[in-house]
Amino acid sequence: MSTRAWVRNHKVAxxxxxRFEGEYEGRIQQLVVIQSSRGVAIVPEAGLIxxxxxxxxxxxxxxxxxxxxxxxxxxLDDAAIQQAWAQALATVEKIERQSS
Structure with a gap:
């Protein structure tokens, strides 16, 4: 597993x-692509913590x-939820193995 830089602003973590330079709110600035549990967001680097x-x-x-x-x-009961969790983890691990 790789180490990533984790950041947040007032809307996303x-x-x-x-990272790239682009136009945001009418001016050119440094932008950051953030992958969150809700998808991808592009935000100005200056506002990140x-x-x-x-x-x-x-x-x-x-x-x-x-x-x-x-x-x-x-x-669903707890056993079914745990089974779903295990199945999801197995799928993610399989995808990671295939892409490496």
């Missing part, structure tokens, strides 16, 4: 997937809580 792994884990936990609550509301 995630890891830095790329670095974050540590603890922050990202707390945010991921909040996202997962909503997913788990929705699955339970839909009728």
């Amino acid at each position: 995630g890891f830095v997937a790329g 670095p974050v540590d792994q603890d922050y990202i884990q707390r945010q991921a936990s909040l996202d997962l809580e909503r997913v788990i609550a929705a699955l339970r509301e839909g009728g």
Whole structure:
């Protein structure tokens, strides 16, 4: 697993997937591509704050809580949710192996 730079601003948190110079809000500036759990965002570099792994884990936990609550509301029990989690992890690991 590679180490990524994790950052946030007032709207999004995630890891830095790329950097480039481009126009944003009518002026040329340094921009950063952030990969978050909700997709990709392009934001000005000047407004970013670095974050540590603890922050990202707390945010991921909040996202997962909503997913788990929705699955339970839909009728899945904890065993089925754990099976879905294991299946998702296996798929991600398979994709990572294929792309490396």
